[in-house]
Amino acid sequence: MDWDLCKTFVAVADTGSFTAAAKRLHASHPTVSRKIAALEAQLGTKLLARAADGFVLTADGRTLREHAEAMAVAALRAEAAVGAGGRKARGTVKLSIGATLASHWLMPRLRSFLGAHDHIRLEIITHPFPASVRRREADVVLRPVDSGEENLVGRKIGRLGTGFYASRDYAAGRSMPERSAEWKGHSVIGFADQDSNAQLARWSDAITRQGTMVMRCSSQGDMLAAVRAGIGISALSCFVAESYPDLVRVAPQKLVSVADLWLLAHPDLVELSAVRAVIDFVAECARADRERLRG
Numbered sequence: 001m002d003w004d005l006c007k008t009f010v011a012v013a014d015t016g017s018f019t020a021a022a023k024r025l026h027a028s029h030p031t032v033s034r035k036i037a038a039l040e041a042q043l044g045t046k047l048l049a050r051a052a053d054g055f056v057l058t059a060d061g062r063t064l065r066e067h068a069e070a071m072a073v074a075a076l077r078a079e080a081a082v083g084a085g086g087r088k089a090r091g092t093v094k095l096s097i098g099a100t101l102a103s104h105w106l107m108p109r110l111r112s113f114l115g116a117h118d119h120i121r122l123e124i125i126t127h128p129f130p131a132s133v134r135r136r137e138a139d140v141v142l143r144p145v146d147s148g149e150e151n152l153v154g155r156k157i158g159r160l161g162t163g164f165y166a167s168r169d170y171a172a173g174r175s176m177p178e179r180s181a182e183w184k185g186h187s188v189i190g191f192a193d194q195d196s197n198a199q200l201a202r203w204s205d206a207i208t209r210q211g212t213m214v215m216r217c218s219s220q221g222d223m224l225a226a227v228r229a230g231i232g233i234s235a236l237s238c239f240v241a242e243s244y245p246d247l248v249r250v251a252p253q254k255l256v257s258v259a260d261l262w263l264l265a266h267p268d269l270v271e272l273s274a275v276r277a278v279i280d281f282v283a284e285c286a287r288a289d290r291e292r293l294r295g
Contacts, residue, residue, distance in 0.1 A: 096131035096138035154264035161295025187232030238295025
């Protein structure tokens with residue numbers, strides 16, 4: 001069976017859409033459609049059936065999906081067995097990491113790493129986040145939850161703190177809130193994307209419920225820009241906000257949310273020299289920046 005066709009089928013099975021599968025695979029819609037047709041012709045059966053909101057698996061499609069998962073695991077083991085014998089870390093490693101951590105924390109440190117590992121090509125995956133190792137969207141993931149259902153291995157490498165911040169211009173001449181009732185009369189910038197930030201969004205809304213919600217943003221970058229523009233008070237990652245001298249912390253000892261940071265990989269990938277090099281590098285960066293990340 002053609003593994004490339006099989007990977008395309010798995011992408012469609014996961015997303016339920018040719019368009020979404022094409023986006024994941026960095027391919028075109030016609031290419032995905034053509035590969036699915038070729039796979040169905042090769043197997044002599046229909047694998048997908050149209051539904052109101054996309055595609056669903058047929059009985060044969062569900063059977064193939066189970067075998068495709070086994071093929072993916074076998075491919076990982078073969079890659080690890082071949083790569084483990086190499087002396088020098090080499091190859092492509094896909095690291096899934098949140099956009100804020102990627103741009104404000106990891107990027108400034110990557111030059112030295114890539115200079116020391118010139119045979120590694122690193123791919124930073126910020127969308128979708130968190131990417132799936134099982135579906136080969138990533139090799140290593142850094143995220144605020146543990147392995148979940150993906151049978152990953154790794155460890156907690158730090159804690160990520162979040163606090164409330166305002167611009168110095170906004171805070172000038174105002175009494176900053178420390179207790180719930182003191183939020184009354186203050187402008188608040190909240191989370192628009194409550195699905196990906198559910199716990200943090202609930203925490204922020206609960207603390208600021210006496211304030212006036214003037215804006216919601218779906219990205220940390222937009223929330224940071226809104227705060228720096230003096231629009232209101234918002235929850236921001238401490239390691240980001242503390243690097244801007246024009247911002248001040250609101251109730252620094254009381255209003256802090258902390259999440260664990262987990263660095264995880266597939267158990268059949270961790271012995272690949274390139275993957276191990278990336279894991280060790282990210283873990284060392286987190287160890288060195290432990291206090292800064294925690295806030």
